[in-house]
Amino acid sequence: MTAATPAPYVVAARWAAVASLIGLIVLGLVWELWLAPTGRGTLALKVLPLCIPLAGLLKSRMYTYRWLSLMVWLYFTEGVVRAWSDKAPGNWLALIEVALCIVLFVACTFHIRLRLKAGKALQPASDNTTQPSSPSV
Numbered sequence: 001m002t003a004a005t006p007a008p009y010v011v012a013a014r015w016a017a018v019a020s021l022i023g024l025i026v027l028g029l030v031w032e033l034w035l036a037p038t039g040r041g042t043l044a045l046k047v048l049p050l051c052i053p054l055a056g057l058l059k060s061r062m063y064t065y066r067w068l069s070l071m072v073w074l075y076f077t078e079g080v081v082r083a084w085s086d087k088a089p090g091n092w093l094a095l096i097e098v099a100l101c102i103v104l105f106v107a108c109t110f111h112i113r114l115r116l117k118a119g120k121a122l123q124p125a126s127d128n129t130t131q132p133s134s135p136s137v
Contacts (some may be wrong), residue, residue, distance in 0.1 A: 004021075006115070006118070007118055009110070009114050010024055010114045010118065013107050013108075013110040013111035013114060014057065014060060014107075014111055014134070016056055016103060016106075016110075017065065017068075017107035017108050017111060018054070018057050018058065020055060020100050020101075020103040020104040020107060021050060021053065021057060021068075021104055022054070022074060023100045024047070024050055024097065024100045024101070024104065025047045025050050025051060025054075027093065027096060027097055027100065028044060028046055028047035028050070029047055029089075029095075029109035031090075031093045031097075032044035032046070035089055035093060036086070036089050036093060038090075042048075045077075049071070050075075051103055053067070053068045053071070056068075057127040062112065062115060065106075065111050065112050066106045066112060068104070069104075069105055069108035069112070070109055072101050072104050072105050072108070072124055073105075074103070075097060075099075075101050076098055076102070076105075077092075078097070078099035079094045079095070079097035079098035079101060079106060080098055081092035081096050082097075083098060089111065090097055
């Protein structure tokens with residue numbers, strides 16, 4: 001396997017992240033516009049921040065995976081709160097949102113770890129004889 005072709009696990013984690021992110025976007029729109037709208041549907045605007053990292057995920061940018069794994073917790077929190085406080089079908093949709101957030105977080109985390117591990121494996125072993133060792137205390 002060369003540096004240009006990523007490991008199959010990295011590709012699988014990438015597509016799991018992309019699929020769950022698209023799932024969150026579609027769920028947010030369908031939820032707020034048709035299935036259980038609140039107000040005039042303006043809460044559907046909550047999916048706009050989710051559209052920003054989609055290009056970074058498709059281009060496999062490590063930085064995007066890192067900050068998305070933090071941003072997804074906002075949507076997780078919203079899902080937990082609405083699962084507890086909304087009536088059906090809103091509470092069921094909120095549980096789906098929570099599940100998609102967990103999948104997205106795990107996929108981003110695995111993608112980051114697997115890429116870092118693959119990157120370390122490709123680096124040549126450093127020669128410890130050229131650097132002086134620190135004395136033991």
